[in-house]
Structures are given as structure tokens and as C-alpha cells.
Amino acid sequence: MSKKNKSNILLKILEGFINLVIFISILQILFEDIAIIKGFDPKLKIILMFIGFGIDLIFTIEFIARSILSTKNRGFIAYFFYQYGWIDFLCSIPLLIMNSLPSFILFLTTKTLYKSTVGFIKIIRIIRAIRITRILRILRVLKILKNLQNANSKMAQNHLSQILVIFIFTLLISLIGYSFISDFSVNKMIEKQVQTYQLVFLGYNQIINDFHVNSKYDELHNFLSKIKSSFLVDPKVLSVEMINLPSQFKLQDNLLYKIDNFDHIINNFSNYQLDIGFFRLIFSTQYFENLKTSVELLIFISIILGSILFIFIYLRSFVTRISDIIYIIFKGIKHKDYFLMVKIPENYKDEEIFEFAKFYNDIYLPAKRKQYQKTEQTSKISIDDLMNMDL
Amino acid sequence: MAQTNQKVDQFLDHLLSLPPIKKDCPIGAEQQIITFIKTNLPKLEVSFTKPEFFPDLPPKETIAYILSTLQKRVVDQSINFFKRIITSEIDFSILRKVRKRPIDEDKIKEKMINLITEMISDPICRSQMKPVFYILEQKYINKVVDLLFERKAFTYNELVRVQKCYIEAPEYVSYLKILLLLSQFVNYPPENKKIFINASTNEEKVQICNNSAKTLVRKIPEIDIIECKLAVDSNLPENLIEIWQASSRLLFILLHRFNEYEPGLKAEKGAETPDKSWYGVARKIAKDFGYSKGIVDELYLIANEIR
Numbered sequence: 001m002s003k004k005n006k007s008n009i010l011l012k013i014l015e016g017f018i019n020l021v022i023f024i025s026i027l028q029i030l031f032e033d034i035a036i037i038k039g040f041d042p043k044l045k046i047i048l049m050f051i052g053f054g055i056d057l058i059f060t061i062e063f064i065a066r067s068i069l070s071t072k073n074r075g076f077i078a079y080f081f082y083q084y085g086w087i088d089f090l091c092s093i094p095l096l097i098m099n100s101l102p103s104f105i106l107f108l109t110t111k112t113l114y115k116s117t118v119g120f121i122k123i124i125r126i127i128r129a130i131r132i133t134r135i136l137r138i139l140r141v142l143k144i145l146k147n148l149q150n151a152n153s154k155m156a157q158n159h160l161s162q163i164l165v166i167f168i169f170t171l172l173i174s175l176i177g178y179s180f181i182s183d184f185s186v187n188k189m190i191e192k193q194v195q196t197y198q199l200v201f202l203g204y205n206q207i208i209n210d211f212h213v214n215s216k217y218d219e220l221h222n223f224l225s226k227i228k229s230s231f232l233v234d235p236k237v238l239s240v241e242m243i244n245l246p247s248q249f250k251l252q253d254n255l256l257y258k259i260d261n262f263d264h265i266i267n268n269f270s271n272y273q274l275d276i277g278f279f280r281l282i283f284s285t286q287y288f289e290n291l292k293t294s295v296e297l298l299i300f301i302s303i304i305l306g307s308i309l310f311i312f313i314y315l316r317s318f319v320t321r322i323s324d325i326i327y328i329i330f331k332g333i334k335h336k337d338y339f340l341m342v343k344i345p346e347n348y349k350d351e352e353i354f355e356f357a358k359f360y361n362d363i364y365l366p367a368k369r370k371q372y373q374k375t376e377q378t379s380k381i382s383i384d385d386l387m388n389m390d391l
Numbered sequence: 392m393a394q395t396n397q398k399v400d401q402f403l404d405h406l407l408s409l410p411p412i413k414k415d416c417p418i419g420a421e422q423q424i425i426t427f428i429k430t431n432l433p434k435l436e437v438s439f440t441k442p443e444f445f446p447d448l449p450p451k452e453t454i455a456y457i458l459s460t461l462q463k464r465v466v467d468q469s470i471n472f473f474k475r476i477i478t479s480e481i482d483f484s485i486l487r488k489v490r491k492r493p494i495d496e497d498k499i500k501e502k503m504i505n506l507i508t509e510m511i512s513d514p515i516c517r518s519q520m521k522p523v524f525y526i527l528e529q530k531y532i533n534k535v536v537d538l539l540f541e542r543k544a545f546t547y548n549e550l551v552r553v554q555k556c557y558i559e560a561p562e563y564v565s566y567l568k569i570l571l572l573l574s575q576f577v578n579y580p581p582e583n584k585k586i587f588i589n590a591s592t593n594e595e596k597v598q599i600c601n602n603s604a605k606t607l608v609r610k611i612p613e614i615d616i617i618e619c620k621l622a623v624d625s626n627l628p629e630n631l632i633e634i635w636q637a638s639s640r641l642l643f644i645l646l647h648r649f650n651e652y653e654p655g656l657k658a659e660k661g662a663e664t665p666d667k668s669w670y671g672v673a674r675k676i677a678k679d680f681g682y683s684k685g686i687v688d689e690l691y692l693i694a695n696e697i698r
Contacts, residue, residue: 324661339651340662341671365668366675379427380411383434 022137025055033297039268053100059092153323175299189288205277217248241280414655417468418521473507482565490615502611519578522649536564538693545685549637573622577603628681640683667694
């Protein structure tokens, strides 16, 4: 096997591998979001985090390799701006540096997972949105569709890629914009909830302080019994514990309230701890987290479905109404013995391109046929066909 | 020698199984191989001396040997094909019905087979039989006649009423096949001082056809001179036909169509089928090429239904 053949096979294997990673990356994003909503086991979340890190690392290596190779061919600028290098970049280095690498390092050092809610800086929320840019990589996978309805036409592929980029970016910008609107942010919603609890519990604190000042230590028990039932009103409250109580108050158990499946929820879902005077509240932020993740998931699924629809409906329309016609006419002009006519659909015959095709069919081809003299000087067999002949 | 024979057979097997010519008829494949050898002669002469080819024979002798083996193969295959057509796909009784006179069908068959064998054995005439081979192999006449008779439009009217040949579609198929088989007699050198493909003027072409018709009727007297004339006139454009019959005009178009026929050529996405495209162009240049406009227009309309 020649060196060229070997490198071609290697290139095909690599391309196949990258395409596979692209598909896995889309699934990884889907599962990561579903894991948040459904509260998957932390072990699964760790696996997904590792996969995410691996994917970002592979894409980063691929981007660097392509950049190096591009300097040998048409140049980095051509690769970056005209061959979707910018998409390769967006889907690799920023995600690795700002998302998966910190998560990976945090896990290695503290054995805990990043919890993407409270305390996060705004940029991290945007990173989660940008993470979806990985889907832009499906434009590379378009090559796989080359056997589908003449999708091997470069014009059709470029045209469709451009439309998909616009479509995906419109949704991404909407998603990033949504992340920026503070009223929709998880932090803002949690802040509002915290404010509500703070007001209520500050009142409770005042009452307990009064008990302390007036030495009515026995009344605490009755008071706490009365307010216990109010915790049940909000299912987001996971537990309420008394802390820093003056020693004169004698409580058998500092834990006032604890939801039934407390451990499961604490381990698998997002939560937030809030200390207000004598009270320590742990409440679930999963409700807000789910809202935000659902919007992201919805946009992600819209991008996938929209892209598939574009590929199957728009590409088909583009191919049958533009690129196929150009392809046939080009072949007719280029090859002297090519005489196939362009098929003109009755419904679209008034479109300019079919008017052009009609001219090609009715004027150009007959004129070419009149000029054409068939010669038997060329054979369909070539001397190369005798290679590897075993007599 | 036995080893050389075997190697030549293997060499030809290899060439004939190559994808570009695999679907060609034997005559078409032979033409391709001859062209290939002609265009690559110097390289082949060098290659043939290599140990894996034919080191024991001088290259020129090797080539001559290859060509004669190829010719034998092609002639055998073609004769078998045409024999099968004559014996099993043509109803010669139609000639009796058309000319209203007794004929000996077996005698005609025998004479037709002998004549076709002679024609196929001649390399020039054989090469001109390529479109005939394809038309018969594809059962193209069967399909076209069925469709034309179903439509009962221009061509049907010409074939049946104008030509006064009141026969049914299956009979017309046989009738046209007989004419088609005899059509290339004009290119059979032993019987023609000058063959049709070498004629340079229209007068020469008409003269050759007239002479061929007369010779043909002498060779197979059981076939009427009218059929002989219709057969050879299938090579003439519309404006040169003396007996202005639709059979010849239809066969003239079909022979031209299959002269450019590429077996295995599929319709491309966005393009009309090869048949539709050919008739589509032909109707635009009908006047220049001598195609009957009415017939070619109708063939264009039914092109997609033919296959």
C-alpha cells in the first residue's frame, strides 16, 4: 500500500472519529441537562463531566492540529474564516478553559462537582449557553450527507451551512440574552426567595429574642410547634435547624423540620443554605434551576430539530431548484459528449433559473449537438486498467 | 502455446470485465478494446514483453493474436444473439400477411441467419450492427410499438394507415425487427462497391441503398423488394427516402438514438433521462439531421414510459 493511500485511510479514520465525537458531544449536552432536571446519581454526573472534559480536549487538539496544518496549506486565515475554523475554535478552547477544565480540576482536588447555581459569576451562566455552540460542529458532519440528494454539491453545502450558522446563532444569542436578563436568572430568583424568608424569620428571631429578654424560656417550645406547620407550605424548604440559641433555651432536638427524602435531594439536586439569626434553612433551588435548564434544553432541541429540518427540507429544495440545475448545465458545457437535458418542473418553470435551463435545453444543446462529431479516438478503458492484472 | 491461449483469454476476460465496458454489448466492447489498443500501442508493446504478460511472443504478434481471439469471441456471441432473435423473437409469417403471398418461413429464417452471420463476420459491418444489437437486446421496438399503438396518434397513423400496413402491434414488432436486422446490409463490403458509411454525397447514399435493396432481394428472394427497400432506407434521412414510409423513418431515428446509446448510463438528479434528453434535442435538430419531426416529437412524449 502506498504512503498516500495509508495517509488517506488514516485521514478517513480520523474524520470518522471526529464525527463520532461530535455526535457524542451533542448527546453529552442533552444528558447533562437532563441530569440536572431529573437529579441523576452524582456518579453519572461525574461520568458526564469527564466525557465533557474529554470532548473539549479532543476538539482543542483538533483545532490546534488543523491550525498547524492550515499554515502549510492555504493559511490560517483561510482556515479560520472560510473553513469554519472559528466554529472549531468556539467549540474547543473557550469551553475547555472556562467550563470543563475548572470542573475537572475542582473534582480532582476536592472530589466535588461544580454546582452551577448560586454564587456563580454571570460569565459561567453564559458559558453554559455557549456550550451549545458545539452543535455548530454538525456542519462538519454535513459531509456525511453527501450521498443524500446531491448534498455533495459544494454550493449546496456552503449555502446550507451559512443558513444553519445564522439559525443556530439566532437561537444562541436569544439564549445568552435570556441569561443576561436578571429577572430570569437563577440567582435573582433565589435572592427573591431569600428576601421572603429573611423577612419572616427576622420576625421569628425577634420573638425568640423577646422570650430571652423576658426569660420566658419555656414558651419557645410552644412557639416553635406553631411555626413548624408553616414550613410545610413551601415544598422547596428542605430543613430548618435552630443554631446559636442561648443556652437557657432547652431543646431536645435542634432540628425543627426535615423533608422525608432529605439525603437524596441534598445529594442529587441543587440547594442553598441560609442562616438567619437562630435559624438555618436549607432549601432547594432545583425549581429555578429546572426552569433555566428547561429553557436551555428547549433551545438545544429546537436547534437540533431545526437543523434536521433544514437539512432534509431546505437542502432538498435548494438541490432540486438550484444546485442540480447548475450542475447539469455545467457538465453540459464542460463535457463535449454530455447531452442530458435539465428537468424543468412545471410548477417552477417561471423561475429565472429554469428559464435559463430552458434556454440551455432548447438552444444550447441542439446547437452543440449540431457541432458535435463523435470520434472513436478515445476509449473508455485506460492503460491504468491493466495495473494489478494477474495473468 | 496453450499457456499463451490461456493468458490471452485471461487478458480479454480482464478487459471485458472492466466497469467502463462491462455493460457494453460484445460489439461495443470490441470497439472499445480496439480503440484502447490503437491509442496505447507503444505502451502496450512494452508492457507485453514483461514476464507477467507475453514474454515469449513478439509484441506485434501478441496484439494480432489478442485481436483475433477477441474477434472470434465477439462474432460467436453476436451470432448466437442474432440467431436467438431470428428463431424465437420474430414471427416471419407477418411477411405473408403484409404482402399477401405464400412464403417459406423456415427458408427465410435460414437465409436470414446465414446473411447475418456473414455480416457479423465482417468487421466493418459488425461495428455498424451495434445499434441494432442494443435495440433488440433492450426489446426497445416492442416497448415503443406498444406505446405508439396505445396512443394511436401521429406515428400510429403513419405506420398503419399511411403505410397501409394494417397489422396489430405484436406483428408490427416482428415486421420492424426484420427490417432492422437487414438495415445494415448497406455497410456489408462484399456486396457493395462502396459502403454506406463511406458515402460522401446524398446521391451516393441513395445509390448505395438502391443497389443494396436489389442485392438483398437476390440473396433472400422470399422477402419482397419493398421490405428490402424499407430496410436499407432506414439509413437515409427523411428527405432522401424514396418510398416515404414511416417504418424507415422510425428505424432511422432509433438507429441514430442507439448509435449514441451508453449502456448503464442512469438519469442524473436534476436531469431528464438519457432517452428523454436525446429525443428532446433530436426534435430541435430534426430538420438538420433528417429525423421525421412528427415521429421524434411523439417519441419525446413517450420517452419516460419506454423503459
